[in-house]
Amino acid sequence: MSGPVASGDAAQPGTWPALPPWLAPTAAALAAQRDRWTHAWLIEGQRGVGKRALALDLARTLVCEARRADGRACGACPGCVWAAAGQHPDLRLVEPVDIDDEGRATPVDAIRIDAVRALTQWAQVSSHRRGAKVAVIVPAERMNGAAANALLKTLEEPPAGTYLLLVAHQSARLPATVASRCRRLAVGRPDAGEARRWLAAQEVADAGTLLAQAGGAPYVALALADAALQAERSAWLAALARPEALSPVALAARVELGGREERRDRLAAALDWLLGWTADLARLAAGGDVRANPDQEDALRTLAAKVARISLFRYHRQVLAQRSLLTHPLQPRLVAELLLADYRALF
Numbered sequence: 001m002s003g004p005v006a007s008g009d010a011a012q013p014g015t016w017p018a019l020p021p022w023l024a025p026t027a028a029a030l031a032a033q034r035d036r037w038t039h040a041w042l043i044e045g046q047r048g049v050g051k052r053a054l055a056l057d058l059a060r061t062l063v064c065e066a067r068r069a070d071g072r073a074c075g076a077c078p079g080c081v082w083a084a085a086g087q088h089p090d091l092r093l094v095e096p097v098d099i100d101d102e103g104r105a106t107p108v109d110a111i112r113i114d115a116v117r118a119l120t121q122w123a124q125v126s127s128h129r130r131g132a133k134v135a136v137i138v139p140a141e142r143m144n145g146a147a148a149n150a151l152l153k154t155l156e157e158p159p160a161g162t163y164l165l166l167v168a169h170q171s172a173r174l175p176a177t178v179a180s181r182c183r184r185l186a187v188g189r190p191d192a193g194e195a196r197r198w199l200a201a202q203e204v205a206d207a208g209t210l211l212a213q214a215g216g217a218p219y220v221a222l223a224l225a226d227a228a229l230q231a232e233r234s235a236w237l238a239a240l241a242r243p244e245a246l247s248p249v250a251l252a253a254r255v256e257l258g259g260r261e262e263r264r265d266r267l268a269a270a271l272d273w274l275l276g277w278t279a280d281l282a283r284l285a286a287g288g289d290v291r292a293n294p295d296q297e298d299a300l301r302t303l304a305a306k307v308a309r310i311s312l313f314r315y316h317r318q319v320l321a322q323r324s325l326l327t328h329p330l331q332p333r334l335v336a337e338l339l340l341a342d343y344r345a346l347f
Helices: 021-032 051-063 076-086 113-124 143-155 194-200 207-213 218-224 225-240 250-254 260-285 295-306 309-324 332-345
Strands: 003-005 040-045 091-094 097-099 106-107 135-136 162-168 182-185
Touching: 021 051, 021 194, 040 051, 040 260, 051 076, 051 135, 051 162, 051 250, 076 143, 091 113, 106 225, 113 143, 143 162, 143 225, 194 207, 207 218, 218 225, 218 295, 225 250, 225 260, 250 260, 260 295, 260 309, 260 332, 309 332
Parallel strands: 040 162, 040 182, 091 135, 135 162
Antiparallel strands: 003 091, 097 106
């Protein structure tokens, strides 16, 4: 999809994502240097730490028509109002989403060349508001090869007053030709206490456990707060805790529920649970502590005493490899069955 801003982290279409408190100092420092910004930024870091919200906040700073003395967007001018409503003609958001004729959004595997070509054509047109033009691409690593190549000319020779903000969860997957033409901005996880307070403000219970599951990423923890997802996690972890009774066929059948996108989401969640579970086993086997699954520590300690470390490390790498191929698994259920059978064989 390529169009005016439609949504943000944890936001519904047509709303502007609030900048999380842990990124306010970064946004303020950058706003103060607004006149020295480069034309292309690569905002990189772990998924779920607020990079997208930061990129959109920076974009609003660029299209604001009455910036405050500190460089931040005023929030009241026509540019800010249109940006907040997702209707600013000089602010574009490119994501791996297809929009049909009725405006319905469908996630797709990649940002395709047509979306980037439309973006480059838009960049050549004069600004509607006679100010900056800003494009946010997220996640940038989801551009396919042709799309990334199509972006190079705009990165190399950007029209005056045009800015590209690339947001990447896995910046190593970006072509070097793209990454090298951007100024890099690393975004880390917030302090655990600050993340818990933010989640509490979102009315999320048991924030500490959810943050552990999310690897400290608040937006991921917010998504994990879904009751149905937590119930599914409990079912999977209960099965993993008893490998001698585990049925790979029966457990893998759970990923087959729903349509194609839902099946892929279920497989993604299952692979994340497997990764967190085996990482905790490896930590315990090496004398460390449980991180991802503190609510399952007793079961994990029992299993850690029974598993061979080298086999466990190899298995963890196997799951990581499957997770990297998630955008095009041919048969999610078969992937899950094979991984579960290999997990059971560890014991």
